[in-house]
Amino acid sequence: MPYKLVCGLEVHAELKTKSKMFCSCKNDPFGAPKPNLYTCPVCLGMPGALPVANRKAIEWTIKLGLALHCQINLFSKFDRKNYFYADLPKGYQISQYDIPFCHDGYLDTSEGRVGIHRIHLEEDTAKLSHQEIDFDGDGELDKVTLIDFNRSSVPLVEIVTEPDIISATQAKEYGQKLRQIMRYLDIANCDMEKGGMRLEANISLRREGKNELPDYKVECKNINSFKFLEAAINFEVDRQTTILQNGEQPIQETRGYNSTTGKTFSQRSKEDAADYRYFPDPDLPPIEFTTEEIETIRSEIPELPAEKTTRFMSEYNLNEKSAKNLAINMEQALFFEKILKEAKKENLDPQKLINNLLNGKIKFSFDEKISVIIAKFKAISSNENIDEKELQLAIDKVLNAEKDAVAKYKAGKTVVTGFLIGCVMKELGKKADVIQVKQQLIATLS
Amino acid sequence: MKLNELTLKESIDALDKKEITLEEIYKDLDQACQAKNEKLNIYLSINSKALIEAKKASKKPLRGLPIAVKDNFCTKGIVTTASSKVLDGFIPQYESTVTERLKASGGVIYGKTNMDAWAHGSSTETSDYGRTLNPRNSDHLPGGSSGGSAAAIAADFAVAAIGSETAGSIRQPAAWCGAVGFKPTYGRVSRFGVIAMASSTDSPGPIAKTVEDACILLNAFAGPDEKDGTSNKEKAPDFTSFLDQSIKGMKIGVIYQDVKEIKETNQKLLKELEILKELGATVELVQAMDPHQAIGVYTVVQRAEVSSNLARYDGIRYGGDRSNFGDEAKRRIMLGTFTLTKGYADRYYNLAQKVRTLYLNDYKELFKKYDVLVSPTSPSFAKEVGASFSSPMFGELEDMLLEASSITGLPGINVPFYRDEKTNLYLGANFIAPMWREDLVIKVADAFEKNTKWNSWRNK
Numbered sequence: 001m002p003y004k005l006v007c008g009l010e011v012h013a014e015l016k017t018k019s020k021m022f023c024s025c026k027n028d029p030f031g032a033p034k035p036n037l038y039t040c041p042v043c044l045g046m047p048g049a050l051p052v053a054n055r056k057a058i059e060w061t062i063k064l065g066l067a068l069h070c071q072i073n074l075f076s077k078f079d080r081k082n083y084f085y086a087d088l089p090k091g092y093q094i095s096q097y098d099i100p101f102c103h104d105g106y107l108d109t110s111e112g113r114v115g116i117h118r119i120h121l122e123e124d125t126a127k128l129s130h131q132e133i134d135f136d137g138d139g140e141l142d143k144v145t146l147i148d149f150n151r152s153s154v155p156l157v158e159i160v161t162e163p164d165i166i167s168a169t170q171a172k173e174y175g176q177k178l179r180q181i182m183r184y185l186d187i188a189n190c191d192m193e194k195g196g197m198r199l200e201a202n203i204s205l206r207r208e209g210k211n212e213l214p215d216y217k218v219e220c221k222n223i224n225s226f227k228f229l230e231a232a233i234n235f236e237v238d239r240q241t242t243i244l245q246n247g248e249q250p251i252q253e254t255r256g257y258n259s260t261t262g263k264t265f266s267q268r269s270k271e272d273a274a275d276y277r278y279f280p281d282p283d284l285p286p287i288e289f290t291t292e293e294i295e296t297i298r299s300e301i302p303e304l305p306a307e308k309t310t311r312f313m314s315e316y317n318l319n320e321k322s323a324k325n326l327a328i329n330m331e332q333a334l335f336f337e338k339i340l341k342e343a344k345k346e347n348l349d350p351q352k353l354i355n356n357l358l359n360g361k362i363k364f365s366f367d368e369k370i371s372v373i374i375a376k377f378k379a380i381s382s383n384e385n386i387d388e389k390e391l392q393l394a395i396d397k398v399l400n401a402e403k404d405a406v407a408k409y410k411a412g413k414t415v416v417t418g419f420l421i422g423c424v425m426k427e428l429g430k431k432a433d434v435i436q437v438k439q440q441l442i443a444t445l446s
Numbered sequence: 447m448k449l450n451e452l453t454l455k456e457s458i459d460a461l462d463k464k465e466i467t468l469e470e471i472y473k474d475l476d477q478a479c480q481a482k483n484e485k486l487n488i489y490l491s492i493n494s495k496a497l498i499e500a501k502k503a504s505k506k507p508l509r510g511l512p513i514a515v516k517d518n519f520c521t522k523g524i525v526t527t528a529s530s531k532v533l534d535g536f537i538p539q540y541e542s543t544v545t546e547r548l549k550a551s552g553g554v555i556y557g558k559t560n561m562d563a564w565a566h567g568s569s570t571e572t573s574d575y576g577r578t579l580n581p582r583n584s585d586h587l588p589g590g591s592s593g594g595s596a597a598a599i600a601a602d603f604a605v606a607a608i609g610s611e612t613a614g615s616i617r618q619p620a621a622w623c624g625a626v627g628f629k630p631t632y633g634r635v636s637r638f639g640v641i642a643m644a645s646s647t648d649s650p651g652p653i654a655k656t657v658e659d660a661c662i663l664l665n666a667f668a669g670p671d672e673k674d675g676t677s678n679k680e681k682a683p684d685f686t687s688f689l690d691q692s693i694k695g696m697k698i699g700v701i702y703q704d705v706k707e708i709k710e711t712n713q714k715l716l717k718e719l720e721i722l723k724e725l726g727a728t729v730e731l732v733q734a735m736d737p738h739q740a741i742g743v744y745t746v747v748q749r750a751e752v753s754s755n756l757a758r759y760d761g762i763r764y765g766g767d768r769s770n771f772g773d774e775a776k777r778r779i780m781l782g783t784f785t786l787t788k789g790y791a792d793r794y795y796n797l798a799q800k801v802r803t804l805y806l807n808d809y810k811e812l813f814k815k816y817d818v819l820v821s822p823t824s825p826s827f828a829k830e831v832g833a834s835f836s837s838p839m840f841g842e843l844e845d846m847l848l849e850a851s852s853i854t855g856l857p858g859i860n861v862p863f864y865r866d867e868k869t870n871l872y873l874g875a876n877f878i879a880p881m882w883r884e885d886l887v888i889k890v891a892d893a894f895e896k897n898t899k900w901n902s903w904r905n906k
Contacts, residue, residue, distance in 0.1 A: 041539070041540045046538070047520060047526070047528070047533065047538070047641045047642075048518075048520045048637075048638065048639040048640050048641045049639070050637060051675065052673060080754050082753075082757060082786070084757070084760060089763075090758045091754070275787055275788045277786035277787060278786075279750055279751075279754070279786055279791070282646035282676075283642075283645050285675055
């Protein structure tokens with residue numbers, strides 16, 4: 001292909017602080033038993049109501065920035081982003097314009113480093129739902145838009161990457177890793193189906209061998225799963241390639257993704273791009289941090305998935321795949337490490353132990369005692385302690401005795417393997433590892 | 447003498463000595479309002495349960511006394527419109543911090559006072575509910591935007607009043623009505639529940655009959671508020687503790703002597719300031735940064751904030767749709783939107799913020815040498831009815847002498863310094879001090895008031 005992908009991601013995630021970003025209302029838009037329950041004059045944008053910034057949300061944003069190796073602005077502020085929409089009761093969104101809390105970080109993926117351009121904090125909007133109900137009571141359905149302010153002013157972080165992403169799979173991996181980090185930090189649930197984490201991709205193509213950025217970009221919105229993200233990027237690559245090969249340039253526009261058709265579609269072109277008339281929100285004083293305060297936040301960051309994986313590999317001699325698997329989430333990693341520690345103490349093979357746990361050979365639950373799990377492993381391990389020579393003797397004996405079965409096997413009827421394994425087990429006279437027996441049996445037969 | 451003519455301090459003392467009762471005060475007050483409110487148009491609404499509430503509050507610091515409150519303070523259960531038909535019939539389900547604290551201290555909201563719609567103006571002539579007239583001379587305007595509250599004092603329609611100032615809206619109407627207007631330092635009083643005009647300078651404060659009354663009232667509602675991120679974190683002092691203090695040795699700088707438009711007013715003021723010298727202060731003329739530049743700075747910053755603050759009145763919620771916005775609001779929305787637009791922000795909004803810093807630095811230098819600065823509050827006497835329609839910049843010109851100190855957040859007090867025998871109209875002096883130094887302006891303004899003949903309640 002003569003063209004290469006140039007892609008940057010904008011990810012929005014709702015922080016799970018107890019209260020909302022600028023008022024003391026409960027922050028639980030998905031758990032609310034009914035609409036407009038967690039509201040007050042502030043998040044309804046009533047006359048005279050004033051926002052007061054949630055310190056926790058700010059600290060968490062900085063924590064995320066530090067986890068992504070960002071620089072932190074010790075002096076920062078909130079700005080008003082002015083635009084009209086029915087889900088925005090004040091007529092502006094409190095966001096951050098030119099001084100975000102975090103900037104210039106990175107997240108490593110298997111396909112290379114993705115630069116983090118900036119991370120800022122803002123408030124979420126209310127939620128619109130378009131319905132048909134009999135609004136005026138005339139017995140006929142009316143098309144209405146209902147507004148639920150439970151989500152209004154929920155803290156929302158926006159993580160913007162540099163245009164470093166070179167493939168759809170890398171975009172997906174970046175998104176998954178970012179979500180994993182936020183969950184490790186315990187700052188966001190990132191429930192994508194409900195909209196707790198939302199993805200936007202800026203996609204364009206450049207000719208192979210060129211380094212400058214293309215002079216257009218297509219913004220893809222409304223993507224609510226990593227699978228769709230991958231699909232949307234792939235679709236756009238094909239679409240834009242065709243346009244470019246025809247000697248034309250794709251239009252700079254915003255496109256939506258339709259998960260049913262698997263296609264993106266045009267929503268709005270550049271001409272209607274809004275001017276948000278940003279200016280510092282005079283209701284909120286600037287925010288200042290000292291280096292010491294930032295270091296305190298840094299010290300609260302737990303070991304993150306990447307470091308955990310590396311440490312599991314070096315400390316317990318695990319292979320990368322297993323180590324990554326264990327580190328998928330914090331609870332699981334903590335649980336498995338307890339087992340690994342115990343195994344190490346008792347000189348058991350950690351890789352074998354983890355294999356058995358992950359492939360389901362050892363059945364266990366997360367609330368089970370570590371000693372019980374270790375005991376199960378030991379029981380299985382004793383099975384495996386069958387001497388290869390002893391096993392070979394038994395196999396040879398069986399193959400000699402069951403000439404008919406051997407002939408059938410050689411004729412292609414592999415179903416007899418099970419019968420032969422049974423015979424070998426009987427010959428051995430004790431419990432043996434079926435897989436080991438099978439492997440050696442088949443090796444002998446061929 | 448009617449009991450509604452007493453000052454707040456006199457009322458408290460007379461009640462405590464049981465010389466008078468709340469019933470008697472409210473009776474005289476009700477009569478005065480019934481006789482004249484229709485003509486003067488000071489109150490948009492009067493609280494019919496005022497006396498009942500007063501009796502319940504009689505033991506508290508403000509003794510259940512009647513206070514006039516500007517209609518941009520949200521009052522739970524009482525219609526609050528900021529004198530705009532856009533908010534016609536709006537009944538807040540929450541209370542502003544100021545009125546909440548006022549009630550907790552035993553103040554009773556006697557009524558909500560008229561104002562320029564959205565506080566856009568200096569005349570109280572641009573209210574959607576009709577203009578307010580100046581009780582000192584009803585051919586003239588009361589000033590604004592807190593014109594209703596200032597007029598309530600001049601007409602003895604309340605013992606004290608609450609207003610709000612963005613740049614002049616407390617002090618200028620107080621000057622025009624011959625009352626005391628006290629704009630505390632920005633952040634000294636919570637803005638929560640005050641319908642925003644320009645958030646970066648909005649400052650609620652008292653309008654009263656004497657400096658002492660203003661201090662008693664300010665004590666009731668000043669201080670930190672968790673609901674306002676811009677309110678000061680430090681506890682407010684007892685403002686009455688700065689009354690009756692010697693001003694001996696204090697350094698007072700007289701500014702704006704070179705402003706041509708106010709030559710006559712300046713001459714009158716200089717004569718009156720002699721008394722401060724007699725009281726042991728030094729009074730010197732001093733050059734301050736040209737106030738004309740502040741008009742531009744204030745206009746740009748304030749319009750920008752207004753255009754954003756009024757965006758919530760989008761015609762979907764509240765009583766009236768956007769066609770109810772008056773000409774002044776529309777002008778401000780358009781100008782503010784323009785100055786924030788990409789490409790223009792640097793030329794206007796950002797430049798204005800830079801000049802704001804120059805004023806800050808100028809005051810910093812001046813306050814190295816002087817404790818308090820003084821100038822006339824307003825260029826001249828109250829203008830005649832209809833004057834505000836002469837120019838879209840009417841308010842900015844009338845508030846010209848207050849804008850520099852407002853955009854820098856300084857505290858200031860207006861006290862009357864002259865009365866014209868023929869028209870019965872007043873001139874006011876504006877004393878300002880560094881941020882958080884209300885003590886300095888109180889000391890000087892109180893001494894000035896008590897040693898001159900211009901306060902109409904002290905000199906009956």
